[in-house]
Amino acid sequence: MTLSLFVIALVKVLVTVIAVLTLAALLTWAERKQSAVMQDRIGANRAKIFGVRIIGLWHIIADAVKMMTKEDFVPPYSNRFLHTLAPFLAFFLSLVAFAAIPMGDSIQIAGHTVDMRLAPINIGFLFIFAMTSISVYAVVLGAWSSRNRYATLGGMRAAGQMISYELAMGLSVLGLVMLYGTLDLLQMARAQGGLLWGFLPAWGIFYQPLGFILLLTAIIAETKRAPFDIPEAESEIIGYYLEYSGMKFGMFFMAEFVTTIVAAGLLTTLYFGGFQVPYLLADGFHLPFGLFLGVPSALIPWLQFAAFWFKVVFFCWLLLTIRWTLPRFRYDQLMNLGWKILLPLALVNLLATGAGILLLS
């Protein structure tokens, strides 16, 4: 490995980790502020430095300081090793899943072709799927090692939910995999670059609208957010991280927001063209009705990078809005939705996609 490749890899790691963690920190603030606006409250605005409040943004730092300085309590009779391992596992697995998501098309830097994702994983979607399926352990271990019956029950509920929706999540994307003939997220994003019927961007959602709705539903359940927040339900039925305090609780909390970002990135890449800017080709904007707007080629990677993050932020906003709009599902409703509605619909979608490909080719 030459020095320039090493530097490029280092920059990629730093940019990705900083971008994801900054967005996650901003989401903690956005969640409180947005819920406040939606419920006709003012929301977090008390923290101030030298009298400056900047719409409550200091609360991000205040929360971080609070969590790091709080007592890190490990309950007696708990399994100390597993109790400590669980939050680290949750955080690591949620963050590492982002490595497979391309933030732009490949670019040339100093004679090297640089992949705009952390790891050139050609089974991209399967990798993210594997990480989410392993992250069940973080929940189950955190719950069980606490030696607290409420936490254990919460962990069981969470594990049941995550396992149930994993299947629907995998099956809903398979239609897209059949369409593009690849698992590689970069190839999938590239395939969404053209136009459909001359005016629509050829994004996945226009080919697989049902698949998108199924994946969106399943992915909200995987992120354990309302209306699928039975695993947590902080104030009513108590969740799996009951016995966690301080930064270990904070890591579970951050893992949830990072998972939200990964979910947004996955939805963007699979169904909303990933880094593709609508109508932008290699030389400029080709708008409908023959309009053309030239763009210097040096600018295009930046536009793609910006487009990707814009879409991710949009989906984060959408997920937050859904959270504060829909009430929580009951456990039987949750299971019925997963097994009796999402799963059959995903199978129907798969069948229809297969038939469509067979008929049209």
Added chain:
Amino acid sequence: MVPQLLFLLLSVIALLGAGMLLLRRDPIDGALALVMTMVALAGLYLQLVAPVIAALQVIVYAGAIMVLFLFVTMFVRRSEEHGPLHRNRPVFGVALLVAALLFGLLANVALRADLSSAAAAGSSADLRAIAEQIFSADLFPFELVSVLLLVAMVGVVVLARRGEES
């Protein structure tokens, strides 16, 4: 150098997990040790340039089957299971015999296998090749196995329900 070190590390983790599975008395610890082995094996598959197999290993074995194991163990375990290990001599002898037979069988297969061609096949083991193998060349045994699993599932439900009716 780095591949050899990685191979060594993953192998040690896999063997450590397998050893812990046998020696730990707490069934939860055993299940977690098995997860460790599964994940290490997935890493070894990655080294053999078989990323699809590695991902499936993690998703199916570590992510689904072992979670179920853990789930059931956490639910049905009782407090007396922390007691001393029962050493049943005749059963121990039979178990040793079966283990020795199984080991001999596996060692035989491993020694006879043509590893050079297997490594070459592994590098091309992408999703398409696996799908072709399963859904055209070996379709009949594959479907047979799925019917077998279905039969086992129905059997479990029947056995579990038997007590309820009486």
